[in-house]
Amino acid sequence: MKEELFQQKIDKEQKIEPKDWMPQDYRKHLIRQISQHAHSEIIGMQPEGNWITRAPSLRAKMILLAKVQDEAGHGLYLYSACETLGISRQELVQQLHDGKAKYSSIFNYPTLSWADMGAVGWLVDGAAIVNQVSLQRTSYGPYARGMVKICKEESFHQRQGYEIMAEMAKGTKEQKEMAQDALNRFWWPSIMMFGPQDSNSPRTGNAMKWKIKRQTNDELRQSFIDKTVGQAEIIGLTIPDSELKWNEKTGHYDFGEMDWDEFWNVVNGNGPCNHQRLVHHQKAHTEGEWVREAAKAYAKKQELVTQ
Amino acid sequence: MSDLFTYTLRIADSSLILGQRMSMWCSKGPTLEEDIALSNIGLDMFGQANGFYEYAAQLDGTKSADDLAFNRNEREFFNHQLVEQENGHFGITIARNFLHDVFNFLFYTQLSNSKDETLAALAAKSLKEVKYHLRHSSNWLIRLGDGTEKSNTKIQEGLNTMWQFTGELFEMDEIDKQILSAGIGVDNTALKNDWDTLVNNTLQKAKLNRPEDTYMATGGKKGLHTERLGFILAEMQYLQRAYPDAKW
Amino acid sequence: MTENTIVWEVFIQSKNGLAHKHVGNVHASDKVMALENARELYTRRNEGSCIWVVKAEYIVSSESEDSEAFFDPSNDKIYRHPTFYTMPEGSKHI
Numbered sequence: 221m222k223e224e225l226f227q228q229k230i231d232k233e234q235k236i237e238p239k240d241w242m243p244q245d246y247r248k249h250l251i252r253q254i255s256q257h258a259h260s261e262i263i264g265m266q267p268e269g270n271w272i273t274r275a276p277s278l279r280a281k282m283i284l285l286a287k288v289q290d291e292a293g294h295g296l297y298l299y300s301a302c303e304t305l306g307i308s309r310q311e312l313v314q315q316l317h318d319g320k321a322k323y324s325s326i327f328n329y330p331t332l333s334w335a336d337m338g339a340v341g342w343l344v345d346g347a348a349i350v351n352q353v354s355l356q357r358t359s360y361g362p363y364a365r366g367m368v369k370i371c372k373e374e375s376f377h378q379r380q381g382y383e384i385m386a387e388m389a390k391g392t393k394e395q396k397e398m399a400q401d402a403l404n405r406f407w408w409p410s411i412m413m414f415g416p417q418d419s420n421s422p423r424t425g426n427a428m429k430w431k432i433k434r435q436t437n438d439e440l441r442q443s444f445i446d447k448t449v450g451q452a453e454i455i456g457l458t459i460p461d462s463e464l465k466w467n468e469k470t471g472h473y474d475f476g477e478m479d480w481d482e483f484w485n486v487v488n489g490n491g492p493c494n495h496q497r498l499v500h501h502q503k504a505h506t507e508g509e510w511v512r513e514a515a516k517a518y519a520k521k522q523e524l525v526t527q
Numbered sequence: 528m529s530d531l532f533t534y535t536l537r538i539a540d541s542s543l544i545l546g547q548r549m550s551m552w553c554s555k556g557p558t559l560e561e562d563i564a565l566s567n568i569g570l571d572m573f574g575q576a577n578g579f580y581e582y583a584a585q586l587d588g589t590k591s592a593d594d595l596a597f598n599r600n601e602r603e604f605f606n607h608q609l610v611e612q613e614n615g616h617f618g619i620t621i622a623r624n625f626l627h628d629v630f631n632f633l634f635y636t637q638l639s640n641s642k643d644e645t646l647a648a649l650a651a652k653s654l655k656e657v658k659y660h661l662r663h664s665s666n667w668l669i670r671l672g673d674g675t676e677k678s679n680t681k682i683q684e685g686l687n688t689m690w691q692f693t694g695e696l697f698e699m700d701e702i703d704k705q706i707l708s709a710g711i712g713v714d715n716t717a718l719k720n721d722w723d724t725l726v727n728n729t730l731q732k733a734k735l736n737r738p739e740d741t742y743m744a745t746g747g748k749k750g751l752h753t754e755r756l757g758f759i760l761a762e763m764q765y766l767q768r769a770y771p772d773a774k775w
Numbered sequence: 776m777t778e779n780t781i782v783w784e785v786f787i788q789s790k791n792g793l794a795h796k797h798v799g800n801v802h803a804s805d806k807v808m809a810l811e812n813a814r815e816l817y818t819r820r821n822e823g824s825c826i827w828v829v830k831a832e833y834i835v836s837s838e839s840e841d842s843e844a845f846f847d848p849s850n851d852k853i854y855r856h857p858t859f860y861t862m863p864e865g866s867k868h869i
Binding site: 262265266269272273274275276277278279280281282285286288289292293295296299334384387388391392394395500501503504507508509510511512513514515516517518521 | 560596763
Binding site: 558559560561563564567662663666670 | 780801802803804805807808811812815816819
């Protein structure tokens, strides 16, 4: 009965709020998805943070730092949304450190040149935005509101990446090579960010029924590819997919087969940077412990003074 | 090189190098909230650096702000040695920034009355940001000083390490004197009393000891630095140096 | 992980004259830090003129099971709305 009422609400496009009754699996699915999303924002700070000290102009430095800072902010918005489901941020971070919670595999690839800042912004943020725009309509209120805020703030992220790519693509020979190389390395991992194909994605069923997800992996992926091909053409870079072709009949681009062995390999912890990213996060967390303890101790003393 | 150009460049250099240091905290903060706060300070410092470099570039007439930031060597950088010191642990960063924030607060307060309208405007804008930085570093100084025994030891260690770099803040060389007598610059020596008072008050609240004035390092104004600066520049300037023909 | 940070709910007034609006939460050990953390996180784009932070534990919420009892009784009290009343034709400014 409760479950029926819940589903009716969802079907009528009404949002579910923290105090509302919800099936355990709905809660579990949300915690998994939102925390994975939050962890991705946080771990995603590293591959770009990697280049802040080397950004080649004052402008580029400020933009990149502001962008990475936004990612920390977005992580916080998402942790905040996730906490409304009755789990603490400490628990979520613990799950990340224990390897029980995942983050997007894309951040396990290294950023090797300045052009990678372009590729990450243009492709990785581009792919993330396609997903996030869709999630603005997700059924859980706090998650949807978080997404609205994130989408609003992220609109500059993709542009700054594309601007870097465009600038380099029309620059010196070496710059153009760097840009093409970055595209070559980030293209496939980016389109794999949307997850397994629908035919091979067991969880999509309930997520669609509960309107946690509003579009399937394949729909989102197609929409990203359709948008991006033209952008690559305009700046004179070549997408590394020989099967990429406009299909008059479907009104979409056809594209080649993704390397799912690599995908699962990276998901399962064997990407080039999996270990490094997690250790970095754990290290920062451990090194900050005395600071957090001190702040707590100070707050306690202050309370005693005011009582 | 005009005196005004050098004077402006020195301010810009300290802002840039401190910004560079702060940006190294990104993704390493003790909490996620604090990570964002540290980045914000970094962004403010880069913004200030950019403003002063733009003005220096305008005074110079041949170089751009980016040329000034990315194409000078160690001996041509005039920042305070204090800001190039390594971040170390959070307590070291807070101690370094606190000592510099107090100076910046007093310095920009004076500079905002400069006869040079551009410098006055840049100082007024910076002052707003620096007030917040000072608030941030003071609050942390107090929390850490009056937190746990461990944190007290660590922040005291930070103060002790950084103390020798504070003498330089109040130095006046010929250029400073020229610019001061033109009604443009700040009398750094005159800031010392207020600096002492502000620092002492906060140290007292934080239950920390003021380190002894023993040896004070000097040289930043002449382009003499600790070994740290070379590494900062090597990293920061790498792309500009490796691809001199490229635009980014 | 031993620590439990305090969660603070954050309300931002975007400009004078408007109401404070809930925007999310921050973690902080004391109220000064809570205010500063809220400033860093929620006003990065010039969104604020005033910030409230309040410990999340102090917020009392109605329960959704109670929502019928709480909110339905006002449904049929339409006389609280100005459109309920018939005004003589031609009357103005009322």
